[in-house]
Amino acid sequence: MEHPVVPVSTYLKIFAALMVLTALTVAVAFIDWGFFNDVVAMTIAVIKALLVVSVFMHLKYSARLLWLIAGSSVVWFMVMVGLTLTDYRSRDWLLHEGMRPEPWHSVPAEVMQDAAPSGHNGAEAGSTGH
């Protein structure tokens, strides 16, 4: 029961879907949706990943234990990213200039030689919002 024979036609359908999604993700990349370009690209990638995992990798037909294993890796990756970002997203929150720790990206001037015209720290910090 854990090792089903999936019909070839299913594999072909999944393959076709993956190819269509690949074309789609390239196509939408050229449309300007601002921030949502990333959302769309990642959504498509996740759909593709789910197709591969569930059918090509037989997870759909496998024991729940394997679902748990596969799921745990995603959860743990999220923990790693999430808790790391708690640091990066909140570094600028201390409003008091005096209290603010040395901004890590106040790198030497020659490094930032070609910073955006509106001045280095403001531009960099502002653009982190995207």
Place this chain on the structure above:
Amino acid sequence: MSTATSTASEGKHYLNAKHTVLSWLLTVDHKRIGMMYLVSLVVFFLIGGAAAVLFRLELMTPAGDLLRSETYNKLFTMHGIVMIFFFLIPSIPAVLGNFLLPIMVGTRDVAFPKLNLASWYVFMLGGILAFVAIVGGGVDTGWTFYTPYSTMYANSNVILAVCGAFIAGFSSIMTALNFVVTIHKMRAPGLTWFRLPLFVWAMYATSLVVLLGTPVVAITLVMIFVERAFGLGIFNPALGGDPVLFQHLFWFYSHPAVYIMILPSMGVVSEIIACFSRRRIYGYKFVAYSSLAIAVIGFFVWGHHMFVSSQSTYAGMIFSFLTFFVAVPTAIKVLNWTMTMYKGSISLEAPMLYAFGFLGLFTIGGMTGLFLSTLATDIHLHDTYFVVAHFHYVMVGGGVMGFLGGLHFWWPKMTGRMYPEGWAIFAAIVIFVGFNLTFFPQFQLGYHGMPRRYHEYPADFQVLHIMSTAGASVLGFGYLLMAGYLGWSLKFGKKAGANPWDARGLEWETSSPPPTENFLVPPVVRHEAYAYEFESETSPESHPSSESSA
């Protein structure tokens, strides 16, 4: 199956089944692999210990008169790398876990025996690389390889050392993978999850930490490697890279790594306390689940190593808050062990002394951890000897005490010989005293502001440093004494029966040492773990008390 039964006649066991060196080097027997790990770990422990002896000698006097500062830096780095990556992390899983886990779940071997053997070779390869890096010029980054020092300034031996640690990581992944699959898929009939010994639960939790954490440090070391060897810039501040990102990724593994060292010890202590109190572990399920809880929560706290890096204060608060949670499952365990001993008939053999040592020392280590996880106090205590003392209380007071306790407890099973009890009790006391004399003064040193990693210090600190060095000599003497009588017992020790402690558990139902296939008759489990209080209910055939019946 049928061939196995006929070859394992009277007196045949895994040690004397074959005698050639090749039969050891190519073995897929988990017991032999465990013993090979034991021998290699003793060597690494001696190397790491020798480094400690040298820098403790240097610290006898305030002036740097024995070692130059560079040499001193290299020595504490060597001590850290060897002791953590090549002794503590593999200690209990690779030696006791390899040896016992398949027996405890009642199977012939781990799920992937060849992978198991490969893990030993990979481990040795990593160890040799690290050793070459250390003797061929030395590494002075500290065991943490912090960037940008490791990538831009330290000597190029860093590359070799990083490769060594990277490769050794594979060996712990292989072992962990084997354990998880073995526990899931190969338990003997009747051995349900809640009949498993708590040592198995601990190994399971440890293995999960290894599987989820080790790959992250692997890729982090790869990043150092490519930055150092190929000139890519990943953590390079000159390109806008962030060295603190390295710390995030590094501690994502290396904090849980502390639980890789301590969880197995907790498992060992559960076995010992149950046996020498003659009682079932109080709140078995709580102890089992708390292992998993520690494994999970251990991943949420790594930022407490970075309170005084440029990590955001808000992230620091979150990590500080989360860190307190780890203390909860740990406290549950300590409470349950204490409750197990309550009204038990306690006997004080050497393993039990180590378990006591574990309880006291680990509690001190854990409590001082709470001081350090408090943001405000950490500002003062960060990077002082207080931290050094704290993690030695956890890793040595917890990890090593558990390892030694387990080694004594299962020594008769592994070798078929009893160790000399009187000497063992003496050595256990010497080690306990030596340990405390070494590290307790360091709490005081740190509290008064002595920073770590300096070979010179103000004269005011000398008394405490001399105490610490004296303690280290006592500790070293204790270890050597132990090595001496354990070695002696291999040849002259009293023959151990199948179950010298009258303990419960599948490993005690087979002969000592066990036959190559572990059990002559595949075991069937009919009762819960630690059935110490129900002696009459256990059927005689499941408890052969002498080896002749095996």
Place this chain on the structure above:
Amino acid sequence: MSDSHPSYLAHQFDDVEQQRQASTMGIWLFLITEVMFFGGLFTGYIVYRGMYPEAWKLGSHELNILLGAINTAVLILSSLTMALSVHAAQLGEQKKLSRNLLATIGLGGVFLVIKAFEYKAKFGHHLVPGEHFHFEGPFSNQVQLFYSFYFTMTGMHAIHMVIGIGILFWLWAQSRKGKFHKDYYNPVEVTGLYWHFVDLVWIFLFPLLYLIGRH
């Protein structure tokens, strides 16, 4: 069960089903370590992209989107042939099995060759981080950071491909000897899971590296 102990059943297992389940579970556990391994790189990518969105776009623009897309297609196709290999092994169709394995190897090779051309072009354009890195335009240092990630990520991916191709060659040789059949095809199945995983990584790498801010 134990009275018939076929040659492909390892001594530590009681029966074929137990062995099968153990090997499947083993490879899935290995794959979570792989997720975390690449996860470390993705974490770094996310952090830096959040800091330097402009530089990341500029760096991405230098990548060849056509070659990237072709490679994506090649890899997905190789995943299909891999799935068909497992299918053939399950049914015991020896010829189909070796043919599909060869196709997978071939497609993996094509991917690597295209990747090599891309790398070569980057060397030509001085976009390889290090002393000779040169980027005309703003944020050149951060673009170098982007390329450090580009090379580490795709390099790690390529190493996984090379290892996969090596295992596939071994499988192919074994399949020629008729080692796999209806009752025993674990190695094919396990390798398949690994290969699909490598494909998965690329599915995420492609949009993250090639498709940033193309509009």
